[in-house]
Amino acid sequence: MKPFFNIFVLIFLSTVLTGCQGEDQINELDWGETAETGTLEITPTDIQVNRDHDETVFWDVSESGQEVIIDLEIKNMSDSVVIMDRDFYYESFGVLHEEDVMEGEITVARMDLDIMPLPVYQDDLDEGASIETQIIVVVDEGELFSLAFDADGYSENESYEVSWAIE
Numbered sequence: 001m002k003p004f005f006n007i008f009v010l011i012f013l014s015t016v017l018t019g020c021q022g023e024d025q026i027n028e029l030d031w032g033e034t035a036e037t038g039t040l041e042i043t044p045t046d047i048q049v050n051r052d053h054d055e056t057v058f059w060d061v062s063e064s065g066q067e068v069i070i071d072l073e074i075k076n077m078s079d080s081v082v083i084m085d086r087d088f089y090y091e092s093f094g095v096l097h098e099e100d101v102m103e104g105e106i107t108v109a110r111m112d113l114d115i116m117p118l119p120v121y122q123d124d125l126d127e128g129a130s131i132e133t134q135i136i137v138v139v140d141e142g143e144l145f146s147l148a149f150d151a152d153g154y155s156e157n158e159s160y161e162v163s164w165a166i167e
Contacts, residue, residue: 027162028146035162037151039078044147044164045132046071051141058118064141068095068109075130082125084133086113089120091153093135096163099142106145109137 029035034043050056050067059067076082094108111118121133135147150160 029162029164031164031167033164035149035164036077037149037161039076039082039151041073041075041077042149042162043073044070045073047147047166049144058116058136059138061138064100066139066141066144068135068137068139068144070095070135070147072133072135073130074125074133076125076127079127081127084125084131085122089113089135092149092151094148094160095135095137095139095166096145096148097139097142098145099140101140102142108148109139111135111137 027035031044031047034041048057048069050061050069051065053060053062056067057069059065061067074084082088089111090113094110096106096108098104098106111120113120113122118134118136120136121131125131144166146163146165148160148163150162
């Protein structure tokens with residue numbers, strides 16, 4: 001009887017540990033794919049990276065900067081209104097990148113509407129409603145990796161619901 005108990009415990013622990021590891025996995029999608037997060041459907045539709053101050057739309061970037069403009073389609077799939085304000089954008093979205101001057105260190109750039117008011121959708125998103133909006137950030141020159149989203153706000157580059165590779 002004891003060998004069966006030991007096998008049962010081993011299988012149970014393996015299942016629990018596998019389940020815990022699965023929670024840390026990131027749902028990585030290709031650009032343009034729609035993510036269903038439970039409350040929202042999010043689709044990045046376009047990206048524009050401006051490196052020359054003559055090309056920039058919102059900021060006059062220096063020689064070592066990049067203005068990143070990401071077009072999004074967002075649909076509210078929940079049974080309640082989603083408030084799309086500064087906190088929603090700042091806490092939920094980020095652009096993962098590696099700056100040339102900090103090689104090997106991936107950081108997250110966020111859009112902060114308190115620092116720079118931008119022409120993005122800021123209002124209630126009613127149940128079933130869809131909008132087109134943007135994420136706009138400025139980062140130092142370097143490699144862009146992905147757009148990341150997490151409804152609960154993510155801690156730097158460790159844990160988020162979904163990401164889209166920037167190619």
